[in-house]
Amino acid sequence: MSRRGRSLAFLAAALVAAATAAAIADGYGNRIARGYGALEPVVVAGSDLQAGRPIDDRAEASLEVRRVPARFVPADALRSPAQALGLVPLAPVPEGGYLLASQLRPPRAAPGPRLGGGRRPVEIAVSGAGALRLAGAQPAGERVDVVVTGEPGGSGSGRTYVVAAAVPLLALAPPAEGSAAEGSATATLGLTRAQALRLIAAESFARQVTILPGAPGR
Numbered sequence: 001m002s003r004r005g006r007s008l009a010f011l012a013a014a015l016v017a018a019a020t021a022a023a024i025a026d027g028y029g030n031r032i033a034r035g036y037g038a039l040e041p042v043v044v045a046g047s048d049l050q051a052g053r054p055i056d057d058r059a060e061a062s063l064e065v066r067r068v069p070a071r072f073v074p075a076d077a078l079r080s081p082a083q084a085l086g087l088v089p090l091a092p093v094p095e096g097g098y099l100l101a102s103q104l105r106p107p108r109a110a111p112g113p114r115l116g117g118g119r120r121p122v123e124i125a126v127s128g129a130g131a132l133r134l135a136g137a138q139p140a141g142e143r144v145d146v147v148v149t150g151e152p153g154g155s156g157s158g159r160t161y162v163v164a165a166a167v168p169l170l171a172l173a174p175p176a177e178g179s180a181a182e183g184s185a186t187a188t189l190g191l192t193r194a195q196a197l198r199l200i201a202a203e204s205f206a207r208q209v210t211i212l213p214g215a216p217g218r
Contacts, residue, residue, distance in 0.1 A: 037070025042098060043078040049093040054107050055084045063099065076101040119190040121170055124199065126187045127210045144169045144211045146189065148202040163202050164195040169211070187211055 046062035049055065055063075063081035078084055078099045087104040115121070126146075146164040168190040189211075191199065203209060 039067035040070050040073050041065050041079050042068050042073050043081055043084065045093045045095055045097050045099060047095050049089050051089050051092050054086055054088050055104075057085070060085050074098055074100055115168070115190045118192050119168070120193070120196070121188050122191045122196050122199070123186060123188045124203070124209060125184065127184050127208050142169050142213065143167065144187075144189070144213060146195075146199060147210045147212060148199075148206045149208040149210070150202075150205055151207045163198050164189070164191060167191055167195065 042065070044064050044066055046064045049059060053059075060081050063084060065079075065081065078101060083101075084099055084104065086107065088107050090103050090105060093099065093103070124146075143166045145162050146167060147160060148163045149160045169187060170190055171188040173186045173188075199209075
């Protein structure tokens with residue numbers, strides 16, 4: 001047989017071997033799929049994730065999606081890295097570990113201020129905020145008096161009285177958009193149920209609700 005004939009014979013044998021190997025691999029893959037299920041996407045950690053640290057954009061970028069036989073995929077495994085964004089691992093997740101919904105939780109909200117004496121946060125629109133901001137600092141934590149001025153009746157002036165005295169100011173925010181009243185603001189106060197009910201009743205006929213710094217020592 002000539003050299004060219006031998007080359008052609010070797011080439012034909014190589015093609016037959018490659019086709020046979022492909023057929024064997026395809027058959028093996030089909031048997032694997034029948035035995036373990038089709039391949040499904042699953043999210044794994046591309047690097048170690050620390051417990052208690054929220055998964056931010058940078059951590060999400062390190063997550064990987066791999067295709068694993070269905071038999072080995074946990075029921076609560078995440079299928080997309082976006083599902084983990086903002087969540088917090090309850091325990092460390094090692095590199096290559098599955099990300100499971102049962103091992104993640106939303107971040108805990110920061111605890112609000114503790115109020116004793118049956119007080120609850122109540123948000124109201126008020127005037128007189130300018131006096132509390134004279135020092136240029138956030139006056140939250142101070143004690144304030146809530147003063148109501150009613151609409152004038154006939155030729156007389158409206159009645160002004162204190163509806164809640166020396167109550168804790170929890171927060172003071174700018175007024176809602178569109179409010180042009182000078183010194184107006186949105187205040188969050190710690191009120192008892194009785195104080196809140198009195199204020200709600202007073203607001204229905206009030207011309208103005210004002211907060212003033214409470215008297216020293218109260």
